Amino acid sequence: MTNPVDPQPAPVPRRPQPRVRVVLAEAARGGTGAERTRAELTQQTQVGEALVRGLVRAQLALALRLSLVVAIGLGGLxxxxxxxxxxxxxKLFGINLPWLLLGVAAFPFLVAVGWAYVRLAERNEQDFTDVVQRPER
Known part of the structure; x- marks a missing residue:
């Protein structure tokens, strides 16, 4: 006994879909303002470079201001x-005041300035992040 062969329909050739070119800038255009800003940063466009330059400038200004505080504070003694x-x-407690100020008090002063720098630098970075993630109005 032979089994009858079921004729299967011939596959219908499918027409290939046209290719679509997706570019990051085009994808960002359709998104929110925050997505566009992030795209500007990743593509290093003029807008992205201006944002990064602003952050670097703010961090540099902070470092220079606190360096001036240290220079005046310790250099002025x-x-x-x-x-x-x-x-x-x-003399204070039998020790010369210059030794106490420059040898002992300078370290807590430097720690305080370092703590302030880290706190203010993180605030600058948070402000930068807020600008980048702010939705467009």
Missing amino acids: PLLFAIAPEVGTA
């Missing part, structure tokens, strides 16, 4: 001791 010799010869 020897100047004070030279101008006012009686302060330079003063």
Whole structure:
């Protein structure tokens, strides 16, 4: 006994879909303002470069301001001791005041300035992130 062969219909040739070229900038155009800004950053366009330059400029300004605070705070002490010799010869707890200020008090001062720098730098970065993620109005 032979099995009858079921004729199967011939496959219908499918017409290939036309190719669509997707470019990141075109995809971002259809999105929200935040998506467009992120696309500007990733593509390093003029707008993205301006945003990054603004962040770098803000971080540099912060670093220079706090460097000035350290320079005045620690650099001004020897100047004070030279101008006012009686302060330079003063003793506190039996130790010369210049030794206490420059040898002991300088470290907590530097730690405080470092803490302030980290806190303010993170605030700058958060402001940058808020600008990048802000939806367009």
